[in-house]
Amino acid sequence: MIRTVPNHILLNAFRPRTPRAAAPRSLRRRALSMVESVVSVALVSLLLVAALDALGASKTSQRLSAEKRLGTALAQDLLDEIMHVSYLSSGSSATKVLGIDLDPIIALPGSCTPPVRACFDELHDYIGWEESPPQQRDGTEMTEFTGWSRTVNVEHIKIKDFNSIASMESGYMRVFVEARYEGRLIAKATALRVSALPLASEMP
Numbered sequence: 001m002i003r004t005v006p007n008h009i010l011l012n013a014f015r016p017r018t019p020r021a022a023a024p025r026s027l028r029r030r031a032l033s034m035v036e037s038v039v040s041v042a043l044v045s046l047l048l049v050a051a052l053d054a055l056g057a058s059k060t061s062q063r064l065s066a067e068k069r070l071g072t073a074l075a076q077d078l079l080d081e082i083m084h085v086s087y088l089s090s091g092s093s094a095t096k097v098l099g100i101d102l103d104p105i106i107a108l109p110g111s112c113t114p115p116v117r118a119c120f121d122e123l124h125d126y127i128g129w130e131e132s133p134p135q136q137r138d139g140t141e142m143t144e145f146t147g148w149s150r151t152v153n154v155e156h157i158k159i160k161d162f163n164s165i166a167s168m169e170s171g172y173m174r175v176f177v178e179a180r181y182e183g184r185l186i187a188k189a190t191a192l193r194v195s196a197l198p199l200a201s202e203m204p
Contacts, residue, residue, distance in 0.1 A: 071148075071179035071186030074134055078150055079177040079189040081137065086122045087173075087195045123173060123193055126152045134179075149180045157192075171195035 116139035120126060132149035134142045153176040156166040166172075173193045179186050 067181055067186050070145075071181060072189070074145070074148060074150060075177045075179040075187045075189040078134075078152065079175065079191055081117070082123065082126050082152065082175055082177070083191055083193070085120060085125075087193055088122050088124070123154070123175070126175075127154045128152065147182050151178045151180075152176070153178070 115125075117126075117129075117135070117137045118139065129152040130149065131151075133145045134148055134150050136142065155174045155176075156168065156170050157172045157174050158164040158166045159170055159172055171194065175191050175193060177189045179188070
């Protein structure tokens with residue numbers, strides 16, 4: 001006896017099986033988008049920090065460069081003034097002892113009180129000069145340079161060795177003018193002055 005199989009059972013046997021349903025594409029794309037977003041935010045943050053650091057360094061460099069130019073101009077301006085006065089004035093012998101200026105100690109008629117650079121007629125008058133803020137030669141303060149200061153230092157140097165400091169008047173002086181901003185040394189100008197007349201120490 002031959003048993004017949006219903007058609008619907010045969011059809012089901014040969015019908016291909018449907019694979020298990022995978023996660024929706026939209027869900028997988030959403031998870032990938034979140035990862036991409038996090039990485040993108042991190043990269044943008046790093047680039048932004050780097051850009052801000054570069055901008056800050058550029059601003060600092062520009063500020064320091066401007067300070068350097070201004071400080072150099074202030075120092076050179078005062079040094080140029082010093083280089084145009086006499087090494088020694090005609091009446092300096094009465095008030096100079098071993099290069100020490102006695103004018104602040106001996107009040108001579110016509111001396112400047114308080115001292116201003118307009119009264120300086122020789123190099124020795126500038127020894128130890130300090131001003132804050134910088135001043136014009138007549139004593140007028142340059143208020144636009146608040147925070148700046150200028151100082152003058154002078155060294156007597158040996159005739160045969162300009163790198164050595166002399167213990168007394170030698171006829172040769174090295175002049176230093178320093179410009180500072182808020183206490184920081186910004187620029188320094190230097191020049192050498194030579195006496196026009198031979199000193200007693202130079203004579204045979």
